[in-house]
Amino acid sequence: MNKYIARAGAASRRKADELTANGNVKVNGKAILTPGYDVKEGDIVEVNGRRLSPESRSVYYVLNKPKGYITSVSDERGRPTVMDLVGDVEERIFPVGRLDSETTGLLIMTNDGDFAYRMTHPHHEVWKVYRAKVSGVLSRERLAALRRGVDIGGYTTAPAEVQIVRQGQRSVLVEIRIREGKNRQIRKMFAAVGNKVLELERTAIGDVRLYNLKQGHYRKMKREEIDSLMKS
Secondary structure (H helix, E strand, O other): OHHHHHHOOOOOHHHHHHHHHOOOEEEOOEEOOOOOOOOOOOOOEEEOOEEOOOOOOOOEEEEEEOOOOEOOOOOOOOOOEHHHHOOOOOOOOEEEOOOOOOOEEEEEEEOOHHHHHHHHOOOOOOOEEEEEEEEOOOOHHHHHHHHHOOEOOOOEOOOOEEEEEEEOOOEEEEEEEEOOOOOOHHHHHHHHOOOOEEEEEEEEEOOEEOOOOOOOOEEEOOHHHHHHHHHO
16 A cells, blocks of 8 residues: 555655544545555545556656745645645655655655655665854864764764854854765754754765755656665
């Protein structure tokens, strides 16, 4: 069931399991609570009342997300989502992973649920690169703490690569590379050492970069970029 839902571009395989367990998936009009259900030819599958049909072509895009957009397919509070920025894409794509509304930068979007599942699985340790403008000064002690891992509330982060790009009088521009993807992880890491993140941009995921892509714009991913992420 989760593979069918993923191929239809409705959700990642992990999210599909949640939808099934919560009774949001119906087959031939009846709720199916078993993620392992084998969809048969002729079955009519609905998710949240919408009938699905698997996409025949997988597509992959890089979006440069601006501030103020929610990384979600929809928002019950009516806030703008990243879907508003890709409205002319014919396929039913969805975001892979998340960036909080105030974070800008690289977001991958696709209709390939298997790809999304692999990209968001904890064992998929691909580098994610961010540029952060943080308040104050980053001392040697604070840099050392970030590089070896810090407690962000019951979880100690893995070692990060951190480099100072430019030190100002009241703030510092930092490039930080991590392999994890906990909720608001970068912001929590700097808070743990006493610095507040003022601006945050994701500039790369593995070998995939923004290059000159403007905020609010998107481009198709290159085949070598997709292959590189899958090999990771």
